[in-house]
Amino acid sequence: MSFELILNIVAAGLLTGLVYGLMALGLSAIFGVMRVVNFAHGDMMVVAMYGAYVISTGAGLTPVQALPFVALVMFVFGFLLQRFLINRFLQATEHVQFLLLLGVAMILTNGSLMLFGPDARNIQLDASFESYSFGPLLLDKVRVMAAGLAGLSAASLWAFFRYTTTGKAIRACADNQLGAQVVGLNINRLYAITFGVGTACVGAAGSLLLMLVDVHPHLSTDFTLLGFIIVILGGLGSLGGALLGGVVVGLSEALSGILLAPSLKSMFSFGLLILVLLVRPQGLLGKRA
Amino acid sequence: MITELTHGVPRRALVLLALLLVALLVAPGLVGDYMVSILVILLFQAYLGMSWNLMMGFAGQFSLGHALFIGLGAYTGGVLFVEYAISPWIGMAIGAVVAAAAGAVIGTLGFRFGVKGVYFALLTIAFAEFTRILFDHWEFVGSSSGLYLPVANRDSSDLWNLRGSATMFYYVALGMSVACFLLSHVLLRRRVGYYWQAIREDQDAAETLGIDTFRYRMAAVMLSAALTAVGGTFYAFYYNNLYPETIFSMHRSIELMLGPIIGGIGTLFGPVLGAAVLTALGETLTHMAEGSRLDGVKQIAYGVCLLLIVGLRPHGLWPWLRRLLGLEAKS
Numbered sequence: 001m002s003f004e005l006i007l008n009i010v011a012a013g014l015l016t017g018l019v020y021g022l023m024a025l026g027l028s029a030i031f032g033v034m035r036v037v038n039f040a041h042g043d044m045m046v047v048a049m050y051g052a053y054v055i056s057t058g059a060g061l062t063p064v065q066a067l068p069f070v071a072l073v074m075f076v077f078g079f080l081l082q083r084f085l086i087n088r089f090l091q092a093t094e095h096v097q098f099l100l101l102l103g104v105a106m107i108l109t110n111g112s113l114m115l116f117g118p119d120a121r122n123i124q125l126d127a128s129f130e131s132y133s134f135g136p137l138l139l140d141k142v143r144v145m146a147a148g149l150a151g152l153s154a155a156s157l158w159a160f161f162r163y164t165t166t167g168k169a170i171r172a173c174a175d176n177q178l179g180a181q182v183v184g185l186n187i188n189r190l191y192a193i194t195f196g197v198g199t200a201c202v203g204a205a206g207s208l209l210l211m212l213v214d215v216h217p218h219l220s221t222d223f224t225l226l227g228f229i230i231v232i233l234g235g236l237g238s239l240g241g242a243l244l245g246g247v248v249v250g251l252s253e254a255l256s257g258i259l260l261a262p263s264l265k266s267m268f269s270f271g272l273l274i275l276v277l278l279v280r281p282q283g284l285l286g287k288r289a
Numbered sequence: 290m291i292t293e294l295t296h297g298v299p300r301r302a303l304v305l306l307a308l309l310l311v312a313l314l315v316a317p318g319l320v321g322d323y324m325v326s327i328l329v330i331l332l333f334q335a336y337l338g339m340s341w342n343l344m345m346g347f348a349g350q351f352s353l354g355h356a357l358f359i360g361l362g363a364y365t366g367g368v369l370f371v372e373y374a375i376s377p378w379i380g381m382a383i384g385a386v387v388a389a390a391a392g393a394v395i396g397t398l399g400f401r402f403g404v405k406g407v408y409f410a411l412l413t414i415a416f417a418e419f420t421r422i423l424f425d426h427w428e429f430v431g432s433s434s435g436l437y438l439p440v441a442n443r444d445s446s447d448l449w450n451l452r453g454s455a456t457m458f459y460y461v462a463l464g465m466s467v468a469c470f471l472l473s474h475v476l477l478r479r480r481v482g483y484y485w486q487a488i489r490e491d492q493d494a495a496e497t498l499g500i501d502t503f504r505y506r507m508a509a510v511m512l513s514a515a516l517t518a519v520g521g522t523f524y525a526f527y528y529n530n531l532y533p534e535t536i537f538s539m540h541r542s543i544e545l546m547l548g549p550i551i552g553g554i555g556t557l558f559g560p561v562l563g564a565a566v567l568t569a570l571g572e573t574l575t576h577m578a579e580g581s582r583l584d585g586v587k588q589i590a591y592g593v594c595l596l597l598i599v600g601l602r603p604h605g606l607w608p609w610l611r612r613l614l615g616l617e618a619k620s
Contacts, residue, residue: 037407085596092603094351094407099550099599102543106592110585217585221539225418228411263433267422273415278402 004136009254011139015147017250019208021243022150023223024230025157026201032237033174033194034082034090039098040105042223044199047108048074048206049215050116056123056210063123063207064149071203078199083192090191105220113217120214146208153204154243157197161239170194174237222266229273235283244284248272293478294471302616313463317456325455329527331568332462333520338548338560339469340516345546346555347473347482348509349489351406354395354413356541357420358388358514362521363531364424367436370450370526377451381522385515391416392514396507414539421537431531438529451526458527465523466561469516474557485509489555517545551598553605562607570594 027041038044048070055066081104089100130141161167170190173180181187230249234241249269256268276283295303313332317325337359344350365387366380395416399409425433446453451461476482484505487495496502525531535541552563570591578587602609611617 089599089603094410095345095546095550095554096599096603099547099595103592103595103599106588106595110588110592113585114589225414225539228414232408232411261426263425264422267419270415270419270422274398274412274419277404277408277412277415278398281402281404281408 006258007136008138009258010251011137012143013251013254014247015139015143015250016212016254017247018147018150018154018243019205019212019246020226020230020250021234021246022153022201022208023205024227024234024242024246025154025239026198026205027227028231028234028237028239028242029157029201030195030198031231032239033170034086034191036086036090036097037094037101038198039101039224040108041202041227042220042225043105043108044074044078044202045206045209045223045227046112046215046217046220048203049210049219050112050121051203052207052210053116053121053123053215062125063210064145067149067204067207070207071200074203074206075196075200077196079192079196081199082195083188086195087188087191105224109217109220116217118216118218120216122214123210125211142211146211150205150208151243153201154239157201158239160197166190166193225266226269229269232273232281232283233276235285238283238285241283241285248284294474299616301614305614305616310467317459322455325459327568327572329455329459329462331564332459332466333523333527334545334548334568335561335564336462336466336469336523337517337520337545338552338564339466339473340513340520341546342549342554342556342560343473343476343516344509344513346549346559347477347489348485348506349492350506350509351410352413352510352513353410353539353542353546354415354417355513355517355545356537356539357391357413357417358517359521359524359541359545360417360420360424360531360533360537361388361391362518363525363536364430364436364521365518366522367438367525367531368430371436371438376449377522377526378449381519384518384522388514388518388521389511392510393507396510400503400506414542417537417539417542421533424533424537433533435530435532437531438526440529451523458523461523465519470557470561472516477557481505481508486555547595549605551595551605553607556605556607556611558611559605559607562610563605566606 023041023045026044027038030036030038051070051073052063052066055061055069056063059066085104086097086100089097092100125142127141127145132139132141132144161171169180169185170193172183173185173187173190173194177187180190226249230245231242232245233248234243234245249272252268252272253265256265260268313328316328320328337355341352341355344352362381362384365384366377369375369380369383370377395413398404399412404412424430430436446457448457448461451458477486484495484500487498487500488502488505492502521536524536548563548567549560550563551566552561553559571587574587574590578590598606
């Protein structure tokens with residue numbers, strides 16, 4: 001196996017991993033603030049990808065141009081979902097929350113199945129076959145674009161939590177819910193915004209991933225599990241950790257795909273998950289709870 | 290023996306249970322073949338639900354990866370029968386030991402490293418998915434193209450080799466469910482049952498009181514795994530085909546725990562009630578969805594029902610129904 005080939009595989013894995021990371025950011029933010037494990041995350045991802053597909057084919061836009069619309073729609077969806085449904089179950093036990101989100105997941109995935117059928121759909125872009133070359137390194141133009149925008153989205157999310165008043169208030173809620181209530185923060189509204197921001201990340205990630213892979217309804221479980229692996233790897237609740245986890249998973253998928261067999265790639269990821277859960281349950285960048 | 294079983298159980302509950310048992314015993318003679326096959330699924334789901342409930346409901350250890358144990362039981366029983374012509378009853382026992390060993394590995398790692406709650410659930414998923422892909426690539430067990438048992442002759446019943454009619458499987462499933470129900474009932478009243486509930490409510494407090502929480506949590510995981518594996522062997526012989534993709538899938542783990550959650554986690558009868566509700570719901574929706582030509586209608590309605598149940602009866606249906614029937618145990 002040539003050095004060039006491995007180099008190219010690694011680069012492609014890293015770039016795809018950034019998009020995975022953006023998806024997992026949403027899961028991590030929702031858990032970090034509300035302690036809710038979003039079992040419907042992969043299903044939301046599928047919905048976002050179909051959303052990007054509909055806007056792209058319907059309005060003749062590229063998925064990149066569709067991204068703001070998809071993210072906005074997903075934000076509103078997440079906001080309302082949290083405000084009117086999930087918020088009532090924040091104090092419930094884990095398995096009740098699990099059942100709740102499982103119900104949401106079934107409705108989302110099968111709704112997509114009803115509307116679009118079981119066949120895979122994809123978007124053909126003019127730039128699909130173009131690439132950048134740096135010496136031996138060949139990078140798909142589309143993949144570079146997707147990774148760049150994923151990085152940009154993640155950076156704006158970080159800026160939102162770091163610099164805006166709302167973002168700071170959300171972090172206050174995450175640190176100390178009672179304290180936040182005492183100083184007069186409207187936690188119901190902040191929780192809804194957080195959930196909306198989390199699903200907006202999914203919306204952005206879905207639009208970008210549509211440029212790289214085909215979408216069909218049965219991807220949802222894979223995405224949910226992928227999201228879990230990434231956030232556990234990086235540390236639940238840690239934003240930088242989610243991106244790092246995404247890159248590690250993208251890399252390990254790409255490498256095991258070429259060194260072992262493509263069908264073994266997720267076994268590698270699950271092995272990694274078991275290892276991290278045992279040895280470093282707080283994740284690579286997480287803090288001990 | 291009998292007095293130990295009935296002690297402290299309200300008379301009305303005993304009468305109702307006896308009536309239910311009689312109804313289930315005579316049911317195959319009264320209903321058609323199709324209905325019997327539905328009842329087999331119902332009893333099978335009830336059995337698996339009770340096995341899972343033992344670990345989650347009684348001892349408070351959340352497993353999302355029970356498909357692992359079903360798969361291990363199914364493949365152990367299946368491979369022993371196909372390759373070595375060993376009776377499924379012996380295969381069941383060996384499968385149970387294999388699954389208990391797998392449970393011991395997960396339990397030891399999880400508990401020794403202090404993996405708790407949702408994290409423990411994720412650990413169980415990870416092991417199940419890992420094993421699924423492993424079986425997908427293992428030639429000896431048929432890898433991803435599956436393992437097939439010789440198709441059963443539905444006319445003559447060979448109980449020793451579990452080859453026979455749906456009615457035979459019905460009585461096997463009924464026997465397994467009754468045994469699992471009685472086992473849960475007895476264990477709950479023994480020392481181990483009280484220890485489990487103490488651990489479920491507050492593990493640290495239980496530890497402080499001198500309960501060896503590691504040992505009793507391990508017992509719960511291994512027993513639940515072994516019982517689930519027995520169900521897995523039953524699955525293999527009832528359906529005659531095994532694919533890693535379906536038997537180890539997360540959907541199976543989820544399906545298995547829906548019954549007890551809907552019926553009422555940690556209750557004795559909850560898993561049975563939950564299995565009945567889900568089977569009835571699934572059948573009704575299938576009939577209703579047959580008219581519409583859209584995929585996924587049934588699953589959407591299923592999802593809506595889950596939301597309704599969790600919204601209206603978050604503790605499950607059984608605690609509520611029990612009150613309505615006046616079956617609260619007097620203490």
